[in-house]
Amino acid sequence: MFNIAFHSRFNRRVQVNHPNIWPFIKILQGEENRFHHMYVQFSAGLGIRPKQxxxxxxxxxxxxxxxxxxxxxxxxxxxxxxxxxxxxxxxx
Incomplete structure (x- = not known):
């Protein structure tokens, strides 16, 4: 499930089949920052959001x-x- 969600989010961010290398690197950096932020939050004891x-x-x-x-x-x-x-x- 997580793998599908990651790919879906990543495809929405890229928006083209063959992006230029520099925008692609920027997107990868943004994803790395997002996952690092999530890692810090989970390490600090913040859990996942409860479902509505x-x-x-x-x-x-x-x-x-x-x-x-x-x-x-x-x-x-x-x-x-x-x-x-x-x-x-x-x-x-």
């Missing part, structure tokens, strides 16, 4: 849908529909 109640509720819905699908209570299409409704952003 909204995130926990969404994860429970996803877990519940998965369990119902694997138990055979709902079809694959109902499972996918449920997931799409669960993760879709609400219009304001």
């Amino acid at each position: 109640a909204k995130t926990i509720a969404i994860q429970r819905r996803i877990d519940n849908l998965g369990q119902r699908y694997y138990d055979g209570a709902i079809s694959a299409m109902e499972y996918l529909d449920g997931l799409s409704f669960t993760v879709a952003k609400q219009k304001k």
